[in-house]
Amino acid sequence: MKLNKLKIGKTETPGNLLLAPMADVTNLAFRLLCRQHGADLTYTEMISADALLSENRKSLLKGLSSPKDRPFGIQLVGSSPEKLREAALFVEEEYRPELIDVNMGCPVQRITGTGCGSALLNSHTLVYEIISELTDALKTPVTAKIRILESDKKTLEIAHQIEKAGASALTIHGRKAEQMYSGSSDLAAIKVVKSELSIPVIANGDVVDEKSAENTLDFTGCDGLMIGRAAMGNPFIFRRIRHYLETGEKLEVDRTRQLEDFEAYIVLLEEHGLFSSLNLRMHAHWFTKGLPGSRQIREKINTLKDGKAIIDLIRTSCEDKY
Template sequence: MKIADLKIPGNILLAPMSNVTNLPFRLMCRQYGASLTYSEMISADAVIYENKKTINRGISCEDERPLGIQIFGNSPEIMTTAALRIEEVYRPEIIDVNFGCPAKLLTKDGCGSALLKSPELIHEIVKELSDNLSTPVTAKIRILPDMDKTLEIAHLIESAGATAITVHGRTRQQQYSGKADHDYVRKIKQELSIPVIANGDIMDEISAQQTLEYTDCDAIMIGRAAMGNPFLFKRISHYLGTGEMLEYEECSQRVADIREYFGLLEEYELMHTVHIKAQAQWFTRGMRNGRHIRKSIDTAANIEEILQSLDEMCKHVE
């Protein structure tokens, strides 16, 4: 897939996820085959006020290219000022705009999915950014209950200069309930000329292939199923490339991944930014012996103890 002049080496993308897609996690997803990774969303206001947490969110490294940095806001001018600063400091390959987040924290200020009620403002934001940045601008939306209104927004985003659009096939009201509606993605793909990225409920090899085939989209983007499971990118890439399921040892793979993840958090001095036990629970989600694992993580005194008990468990599983 190409976004503007940028060649993306594949079609499986990691979704931006607040408090999840930090640099160590993104690096692991890339290593396992994610073709493009995005930062957690960054507030345009916070960039301007140089908020420390925000600065961490933009940190990247040369191994993580191409990188998308996602911003949110509601003012074309402030967002452009913030994006120009991001462009200068972090040099991402893509700047993505969040028009999808349903969290009150954003919508109460008219940001994220609240903007879907103001198509003209969406157009203005994307145009102002596209006209002023040298970095390609992309947008990520949720759908509206009405297909025509959703299509209108997608067209406005394209005509304002966006170089790609990601569509999460759920409405703002749905939050994460129900099923993502890929008919919307399919229709948007039929009507637009820019690349269209399908997002929502891609959980495994089969749903990845079905979504690509059904929507005819240019790429798929994976969110929740990748949390604590960066290896999913390897499984899906392998399946799409060969038609065969990748064989691997689940327990030892998960433990190796969690060890690497904690190692990278140390290396990039980001350990203090995460809730260690919650992250350990994500990395062990879906493993056999789940109840036992959850309990041992809860009672562990430190990371080494968590890793030791997981190692111990693998000996019995494999």
């Protein structure tokens, strides 16, 4: 068995499978669905510290949780230690997450252009100031998510600054910021960081199935796995990987699985009042990707206005196609 417990601060989980924070993806309904399939810890989409402090309604919604969504972390993005501290104190009081994460890895230009995300990795001093500012002010454990840099030496320098400043764990994506999502995740670079740090290190990047999960854990020796894009429209990936790491056997997946999960997702969106706050067409694309007749399903969904009608369509599709 390779599925180990993970302890970050005072939070201990039965396994070490984490759902990555993803913009426009990891809303409460999606987190709950991933959790039902075996995710041990989930993170919200990144929330702008500036938007949170200006009481932007959409940003406030991103922090919503529920008793079934525990333990969970809230990820903040920003570049000002003072504003991040203020936003984190608000988050701690308002949402009471088990963890507060700082986004230091997003490579998207609209984020890096404001000095946030992976742009922070250009300044050791600022990275240290941000993490120490939060760890000094908060009762909640602080984590950070970074990308690798152009050399192991530079990546290690940043990682050591984060640990020295008091972070309780570090997630590292094995691509450089300029790669975006092209090329492959550099497991050797992640392994170097894991070998040097005493806090838990979580590997992120290219965990797409059972074998890649096993290989990443075996090769890097990391304490946990964070799964991102492979979970989009496919929360069942957590059940598959969990089962494989526990038993060494692969689950057979029924072809209706995606549509059944999509139906469950619609129910959760409605239950938590999130149905109108996202781009359903985009989510429908992820949940129906690769299925026979998926294009027709998405076209019909675009004309529907409520969850019941969408669920009826999904059920009809299941009966017709499978």
